[in-house]
Amino acid sequence: MPWIDLRSDTVTQPTAAMRAAMLAAEVGDDVYGEDPTVNALQARLAAELGFAEGLFLPSGTQSNLTALMSHCERGDEYLVGMQAHTYKYEGGGAAVLGSIQPQPIMHADDGTLPLDAVAHAIKPIDPHFARTRLLALENTWHGRALPLDYLAAARALCDEHRLALHLDGARLFNAAIACALPAREITRHFDSVSVCFSKGLGAPVGSVLVGSHALIDKARRWRKVTGGGWRQAGILAAGCLYALDHHVERLADDHARAARLADGLRGLPGLVVSAQHSNMVFIDLPADQLTAFKAHLESERIRLSIGYLPQIRMVTHLDIDDAAITRTLDAFSRFFR
Numbered sequence: 001m002p003w004i005d006l007r008s009d010t011v012t013q014p015t016a017a018m019r020a021a022m023l024a025a026e027v028g029d030d031v032y033g034e035d036p037t038v039n040a041l042q043a044r045l046a047a048e049l050g051f052a053e054g055l056f057l058p059s060g061t062q063s064n065l066t067a068l069m070s071h072c073e074r075g076d077e078y079l080v081g082m083q084a085h086t087y088k089y090e091g092g093g094a095a096v097l098g099s100i101q102p103q104p105i106m107h108a109d110d111g112t113l114p115l116d117a118v119a120h121a122i123k124p125i126d127p128h129f130a131r132t133r134l135l136a137l138e139n140t141w142h143g144r145a146l147p148l149d150y151l152a153a154a155r156a157l158c159d160e161h162r163l164a165l166h167l168d169g170a171r172l173f174n175a176a177i178a179c180a181l182p183a184r185e186i187t188r189h190f191d192s193v194s195v196c197f198s199k200g201l202g203a204p205v206g207s208v209l210v211g212s213h214a215l216i217d218k219a220r221r222w223r224k225v226t227g228g229g230w231r232q233a234g235i236l237a238a239g240c241l242y243a244l245d246h247h248v249e250r251l252a253d254d255h256a257r258a259a260r261l262a263d264g265l266r267g268l269p270g271l272v273v274s275a276q277h278s279n280m281v282f283i284d285l286p287a288d289q290l291t292a293f294k295a296h297l298e299s300e301r302i303r304l305s306i307g308y309l310p311q312i313r314m315v316t317h318l319d320i321d322d323a324a325i326t327r328t329l330d331a332f333s334r335f336f337r
């Protein structure tokens with residue numbers, strides 16, 4: 001019986017057609033800016049999202065880091081959610097490598113950072129304080145698409161205080177599909193956006209940062225400094241281009257399967273489905289059942305994300321079909337009934 005891996009949408013395997021596209025890619029030395037496939041990917045995403053330029057990077061962590069280091073100087077500060085990936089799950093890179101002070105903000109339940117709290121955290125211009133330079137948001141956040149009117153209000157606040165606005169859009173296209181809008185309707189509020197191709201889009205490697213020419217010039221330098229200047233990266237960019245052509249609209253299937261999974265689980269005694277948004281389902285389980293539950297899932301050959309968050313997380317993706325949802329629901333029933 002094959003494993004069903006619901007831990008994350010990062011676990012997807014490149015499809016045969018994606019591998020074929022990668023194999024056929026025209027390549028060059030990207031440090032010289034001469035890889036035609038990388039250049040095509042960067043230009044295409046920048047145009048689609050409404051930015052001047054794009055930069056292909058090995059990971060979302062490096063993409064966010066180079067964005068922060070390009071917006072901020074040593075001794076500057078960025079405002080960020082306390083549970084945001086950039087703050088919590090990227091090894092503190094902005095502080096460690098960029099000498100940029102994070103100012104964490106408590107999230108509201110819907111994943112937004114309340115703008116009065118954001119405004120309150122902006123430091124006066126005074127030698128006592130770090131210089132507040134940037135607000136970083138995340139969309140989707142734990143699967144939730146941030147409300148569009150919130151994004152507009154965040155933009156207005158940043159304009160008022162002359163802050164830049166960065167989006168960790170690791171799952172930008174999940175947000176766009178969840179809102180039934182072109183991604184550009186989300187990204188138009190931001191000065192820079194980082195998008196992951198190795199999540200629900202199903203490519204093996206890669207993120208793209210988009211922004212102005214000036215910002216991407218700086219980011220290209222920081223990418224090199226942090227060891228991300230790569231050579232014939234077009235092999236990887238070809239997988240990302242393939243994903244843009246074939247794996248964006250189908251994210252709606254992942255969202256529908258997550259909804260079906262959540263609906264099926266809601267009927268089970270002793271289990272609380274705390275949330276379902278886009279391709280993510282979160283459940284709560286009494287602590288005294290966790291060990292037995294883990295062993296049961298192991299025997300059913302199912303993997304979930306247990307232990308990173310207070311809740312248990314399940315994520316649907318390219319390699320989770322309807323049969324996998326049925327098998328998962330059956331396995332849960334056998335434990336909880």
Ligand SMILES: *Cc1c(COP(=O)(O)O)cnc(C)c1O
Pocket residue numbers: 058059060061062064085086138168170171196198199207
């Ligand atoms: C995955 C992810 C990233 C980047 O992760 P990498 O593993 O470095 O590519 C950034 N932000 C969010 C919200 C993510 O889920």
